[in-house]
Amino acid sequence: MKLIKAIIKPFKLEDVKEALSEVGIDGMTVSEVKGFGRQKGHTEIYRGSEYTVDFLPKTMIETVVGDDIAEKAVQAIVDAAKTGKIGDGKVFVIPVESAVRIRTDEEGQEAL
Amino acid sequence: MKNTYRYILLLLLSLAPAVLFSQSVELVEVTEQVVEVTATADSGNTAWMLTATVLVLFMTLPGLALFYGGLVRAQNVLSVLMHCFAIACLASVMWVTVLYSIAFADGCGWAGGLSKLGLQGIGLESLTGDIPETVFVMFQMTFAIITPGLIVGAFVERMKFSAILLFTGLWLVLVYAPVTHWVWAEGGWLFERDTIDLAGGIVVHATAGISALLLAYFVGPREGFPKKLHVPHSPGMVMIGASMLWVGWFGFNAGSQLAASESAGMTMLVTHISAAVASLTWMTIEWIKTGKPGLVGIVTGMVAGLATITPASGQVGPLGAVLLGLLAGIVCYFMCGIVKEKLKIDDTLDVFAVHGVGGIMGTVLVAVFGTATFGGFGTFNMGEQLMTQLIALAVVIGWSAIATVLIVFVCKKTTGLRVDEEVEFTGLDQAEHGETAYHFE
Numbered sequence: 127m128k129l130i131k132a133i134i135k136p137f138k139l140e141d142v143k144e145a146l147s148e149v150g151i152d153g154m155t156v157s158e159v160k161g162f163g164r165q166k167g168h169t170e171i172y173r174g175s176e177y178t179v180d181f182l183p184k185t186m187i188e189t190v191v192g193d194d195i196a197e198k199a200v201q202a203i204v205d206a207a208k209t210g211k212i213g214d215g216k217v218f219v220i221p222v223e224s225a226v227r228i229r230t231d232e233e234g235q236e237a238l
Numbered sequence: 239m240k241n242t243y244r245y246i247l248l249l250l251l252s253l254a255p256a257v258l259f260s261q262s263v264e265l266v267e268v269t270e271q272v273v274e275v276t277a278t279a280d281s282g283n284t285a286w287m288l289t290a291t292v293l294v295l296f297m298t299l300p301g302l303a304l305f306y307g308g309l310v311r312a313q314n315v316l317s318v319l320m321h322c323f324a325i326a327c328l329a330s331v332m333w334v335t336v337l338y339s340i341a342f343a344d345g346c347g348w349a350g351g352l353s354k355l356g357l358q359g360i361g362l363e364s365l366t367g368d369i370p371e372t373v374f375v376m377f378q379m380t381f382a383i384i385t386p387g388l389i390v391g392a393f394v395e396r397m398k399f400s401a402i403l404l405f406t407g408l409w410l411v412l413v414y415a416p417v418t419h420w421v422w423a424e425g426g427w428l429f430e431r432d433t434i435d436l437a438g439g440i441v442v443h444a445t446a447g448i449s450a451l452l453l454a455y456f457v458g459p460r461e462g463f464p465k466k467l468h469v470p471h472s473p474g475m476v477m478i479g480a481s482m483l484w485v486g487w488f489g490f491n492a493g494s495q496l497a498a499s500e501s502a503g504m505t506m507l508v509t510h511i512s513a514a515v516a517s518l519t520w521m522t523i524e525w526i527k528t529g530k531p532g533l534v535g536i537v538t539g540m541v542a543g544l545a546t547i548t549p550a551s552g553q554v555g556p557l558g559a560v561l562l563g564l565l566a567g568i569v570c571y572f573m574c575g576i577v578k579e580k581l582k583i584d585d586t587l588d589v590f591a592v593h594g595v596g597g598i599m600g601t602v603l604v605a606v607f608g609t610a611t612f613g614g615f616g617t618f619n620m621g622e623q624l625m626t627q628l629i630a631l632a633v634v635i636g637w638s639a640i641a642t643v644l645i646v647f648v649c650k651k652t653t654g655l656r657v658d659e660e661v662e663f664t665g666l667d668q669a670e671h672g673e674t675a676y677h678f679e
Contacts, residue, residue: 170469171528172309173538173588174575177469 127222127235128196129188133159134207134215136185145206146189149198153238154189165213184215190222192235280368286498287373293489294380298326298387301486304479305541306391308472309534309587313665314395315471315675321390321399325406326383332410333379340415341378347427350419367496377493378418385414385442391587392450393457396662399670400653405453405645412641413445417634433630434608434616434623436505437494439549439601440634447594448635449642451577451585456646457655459584461662473533480537484513487544491551504615505551508559509544512551515560516543519567538592542570545596546603553608553616561607566596598635601627 134142139156146154160181167180191199196219203217227237303322307315329337334357345351354360357375364371386406393402420428421441428440435441460467470476492506520539525531546566547559554562573591577583585591605623608616616623649655656662661669668674 171524171530172470172532172534174524174527174571175464175467175578177467178465179469 127190127225127238128193129190129220129222130196130199130203131218131220132187132203132207132215133161133184133217134187134203135209135213136183138207138209139185139187141206142187142203145202146187146199149195149202151189151191151195151199154187157186157188159184159186163213163216182213190225190238192238277363277365279365279370279373280497283367283497283499284369284373286502287369287377287493287496290489290493291373291377291380293486294377294384294493295326295486297483297486297490298322298380298384301479301482302384302387302390304475305483305537306394306479306587308475308477308479309391309470310394311468311665312471312676313667313674315475315667316671316673317399317666318390318394320671321394321402322387324399324403325386325390328403328406329383329386329410330379332407333382334375337382337410337415338375338378340411341382341418342374342423344425345419347425347430348420349416350423369496374496377496381438381442381490382410382414382418385438385446386410388442388446388589388593389450389453391589392454392585394586395460395666396656397457398653398655398657399666401649401655404649404653408645408648409449409641412645413449413638414441417441417445417637420634421630428630428633431626431630432618432623433626434553434604434618435549435601435630436552437491437548439545439597439604440630443545443548443593443597444601444631444634445638447590447597448638450589451583451594452639452642453646454585454590455583456643456650459582460586461659463584464578464582470534477533477537480540484540484544487513487548491548495552501552504555508554508556509547509551511556511559512543512547512563512566513540514543515563516540516546516566516570519543519564520571523567523571538574538588539567539571542566542592542596545593546570546600548597549601550604550608553604553614555613555615557613558607561612562600562603565599565603569599570596598631601631 132142136158143154160183162181165182167178167182170177170179187203189199200217200219208214224233225235225237226233299322300319303319306322307318310318336355338357339352339354340350343350343352343354360371360375362370366374386409389409390402418441420426421433421435423429433440487509488506491509492502495502495505517536517540520542521531521536524535543563543566546562547554550558550562570592573595574588577585577588577591602624604616605618605620605627606612608614608618609620646655657666657669
């Protein structure tokens with residue numbers, strides 16, 4: 127199993143969610159996060175003074191998938207979230223040791 | 239129609255002797271009542287002044303509070319609302335106990351006497367001009383509320399609440415009440431010199447502006463000034479508050495005519511023109527300089543336009559209002575940068591650059607734009623009036639500065655001026671008031 131952690135532009139969330147559904151992923155956790163990478167922050171100007179906003183709002187999607195579809199899922203996210211401009215985000219893939227569905231006690235891939 | 243009236247009159251006259259003889263006692267009473275009637279308030283003027291009073295209070299609560307509140311960080315918004323509200327209450331109580339007497343009781347040229355302490359002798363029948371004195375007390379009170387309220391913008395996000403109350407109390411006694419007497423009370427030395435200040439370019443904006451600049455200097459800049467600052471947390475709130483200021487300003491300026499008169503109408507008109515022109519001017523400068531016309535910018539331009547026309551709104555016509563609005567937008571815009579970048583004073587919400595400079599500019603320029611050449615209604619000589627205005631400003635600015643330094647000294651020795659570093663980081667709302675503005679659960 128793999129944990130896929132994708133940090134994307136907030137307005138791309140809907141597209142990414144649909145793309146993931148199409149490859150058969152029917153569960154995910156979404157958080158509103160703030161951060162910066164190469165894009166850095168941006169500046170806003172009020173009454174002539176410049177204010178630097180270091181952390182930009184981003185959306186983080188977390189989903190655990192079977193090894194077989196991990197690659198497809200990553201590709202789906204990349205395709206759906208791409209605008210080609212700086213600040214599109216990143217996708218991380220992390221191995222997962224175990225999983226349990228609390229309601230039924232199912233374990234491993236059965237629990238996903 | 240005329241004939242009908244004549245017949246009625248004749249009929250009444252023919253009945254008159256009968257009435258006179260049968261009810262002679264009552265007639266005496268009626269004449270007495272007539273005498274009393276001439277000494278009661280004019281209901282039209284009173285109605286307008288009651289309304290204007292409400293409008294001016296609305297400028298502070300909640301207008302100014304929201305205008306300032308939206309400009310600070312989310313963890314300081316309640317503290318700003320609290321400052322404005324508490325100052326309003328403190329100024330009200332002080333106004334009726336001591337300040338009104340210092341400002342408007344008979345006294346010498348420099349201060350009113352103590353004969354109206356605690357509003358002594360002011361009853362139902364007391365009049366100021368042709369409005370009840372109670373209404374005059376209330377109307378002027380709302381000015382004593384908003385003036386120290388304006389200063390809040392200089393020290394937001396870092397000054398101690400106890401120090402704010404102490405500063406406000408002393409400032410009202412030492413600066414606001416005496417200057418009001420000088421400029422607006424009969425017998426005041428600037429009043430007697432025919433100084434022009436319809437609604438408070440000197441009394442409100444110059445005093446508050448200068449004191450704000452000095453207080454900001456003594457309190458010191460916010461952590462991170464000027465490079466690492468936080469953006470205004472709610473420009474929408476800023477716009478709502480500013481719009482209330484605009485509406486309330488009609489009571490402020492047109493109400494200062496103390497009558498529902500032709501002059502009040504013209505005052506309202508020129509006030510509105512200046513606000514609109516200054517807003518567009520500020521927006522245009524920002525659009526050119528930064529590429530984007532911003533909401534915070536356009537509403538700040540509006541406040542600059544209103545502060546600038548305030549002292550002049552009894553003398554200038556529409557042309558003068560357009561010119562004042564233009565100058566307000568340009569000069570106040572660049573003053574914001576000069577104060578923060580050149581003087582390096584963190585007058586956080588630009589009280590001096592917008593209110594102080596605007597009020598001072600209007601006080602000087604009324605001598606020019608108030609003349610017939612610019613479509614104004616002033617009957618003065620431009621050169622002489624210019625001197626009068628400059629002398630008034632010099633003395634008032636000088637006194638406001640000296641008194642502010644004295645009061646700062648007292649605050650430093652007693653309450654202390656500033657919260658500690660950690661409190662400033664976490665925000666005044668939690669640390670000073672134990673409340674949080676936005677719970678997202």
